[in-house]
Amino acid sequence: MSKIDQLFSNLRREKRKALMPFVTAGDPDLAFTADVLRELVGRGCHLCEVGIPYSDPIADGPVIQASYTRALAHKIKLADILETLGGVAPKMEAPLVTMVSYAIVYRHGLEKYADEVQQRGLAGLIVPDLPVEESAQLAAICRRSDVSLIQLVTPTTPRERAVRIAETSTGFLYYVSVAGITGERTQLPPELVDNVGWLRTQTDLPICIGFGISKPEHVKLLAPVADGLIVGSAIVRRIAAAADEPREKVLRDVGDYVAELLAAMTNDE
């Protein structure tokens, strides 16, 4: 049983939901990324996604794009990111997963990437530009190393295809709330709850919803239908302030923010 399977099995037993923040590795530097991860988990987040900066992220909105650009401007290297994460992950209760473009995984080598993820104590990876048709090879490698390969379903995914994706995903299923790029949204699509409800009837895999989620109201609306909620741009935007504010203040802001979301999550139950 993988670390992620263990997490969701515990949460389900306790009838609790996961809050999964996203942070960009190396924004503004890796030492701060490590601090942020410890803060997030210390505040009670259940799993953290770490974005590996990429030069051409077509699924990302301006906030995450800008964070990738800041990190890459410092010539950040994958080896250093993995080393930092390897220093943090084993001491953390919450699993860490990397969100990484296939361009990077391919260049690094599929087996090598999966092996390193496993050896560093990371729990899995999300490859947002690797649709199910192209994922067989990486999925087989991940299964061998007991690393989760989390696949995505979106509002544009036909239903029979969603079922097929659910069958190949491991760890959890990432449901993208909107057709579009990452970024905070005031309103989420009205059909979102129904769509996730339908998907719930098709798979036992934990379902986590991401994209656009930033407000306690979103959390209250969605926590009941999902196993976990993913919050990215709202956190990355707060971290961006580290460029001109004291780091302790930024850490506290980020921590207070997730605490607010966690409270919305538990109040709901």
Place this chain on the structure above:
Amino acid sequence: MIAFAAISVQLPLFLYSLSVFSVSSVSSVVNLPGLDSHAIAVENQRKELYHLMTSANAMTQVPDAAGRFGAFGGRYVPETLVRALDELGSEYDKACQDAAFQSELASLLKHYVGRPSPLYHAKRLSNECGGAQIWLKREDLNHTGSHKINNTLGQGLLTLRMGKQRVIAETGAGQHGVATATACAHFGLECVVYMGEEDIRRQAPNVFSMKLLGAEVRPVSSGSRTLRDAINEAMRDWMASVETTHYILGSVVGPHPFPRIVRDFQSVIGRETIQQSREQLGRLPDTIVACVGGGSNAAGMFYPFIEHANVALVGVEAGGRSAKPGDHAAPLSHGRPGVLHGSYSYVMQDDDGQTCDVHSMSAGLDYPGVGPEHSYWKDTGRVTYTNCLDKEALAAFDALAKSEGILAALESSHAVAKAMDLARSKPNEHAIVVCLSGRGDKDAAEIARLRSQHAE
């Protein structure tokens, strides 16, 4: 095997009907009295295409159902786009089988674009080089001044078939942007073109044209502010607008089925060249030369020649200032296979998979990737890829202007430069056809600026 069978059914009918320069279908042309020479030409073309479609040459039977050209191609995109790409592929398959679609496109290519574009013997340029004959396939004479219109009209018709009302596009040199804006004006579609700020600066005349044609030009300020970033931004738009918007990708790059669709729409260049060579040279040429950025004019020119093994095919990338990393935009010459913009192909990437900055004075070639079919042709050895420095392309631009009275696009000037090199080493019987993919009016100001920089 199933994939091969499916493609060999889809592709030929499409190629067959597009090959007809007349508005009418092939059979009606043949039945018309008084058009004997045309009818014979059409018949020859028909035999040519029949040969192409029944050929055992596996190299023309790509891509497979997954969009693979050998190992290259595929579809590395967010899940959000997969359904739209599937729909585009199946709509295109239907269009290939639909005589009405094909005759409408053939009619537009003849009456709106002005096809066939001439095949012109550049005698004075040939004499200057002293060797082989240089012929120019004059895509610069098309409406909008480049080959790009062949693809945008085809994809514009597909947009209508899919019931979409809005079109987005990326552009580098602005030629594809102008051709897309033109097609959208013609079809009554809303048009948004993404263009890097650096390219907006160096290709200003095309920016004005796009606006005059009713398109909105959205400047892209991220990354290198060139073609690569314009594609990123168009993809991001499409992520959110995919239900109502078609993305008219302008080159043979991107996720399946774009490389196939764009190649097929551009193949009219190569098919005409085969027919015109037979009429004007009495045979096929010995060598074909085309410039390669993403590679759409080259793919359209080369594809019909692929199975004619004794015709040498030469693709010319942007060699920029030098062979040093960052100084050129020549992934087939200096790069390695990797993933960029939805497909697996040669690319300029660092050891971490980050896309490298590239350079070419020519905005249309200033791109770190290349179409997957070119990677396939490179690895199979069917096409030879080389590159040409900025300054060599500028010299060729001058030579062609002064000896023939033709201002070629800076992109196409790369091909002209290699053809001139090649001509010097070949005998007079050797015939070289250069795909003159676009005209150079758009570059006049940039050339003046480059000259004054060099003078300083």
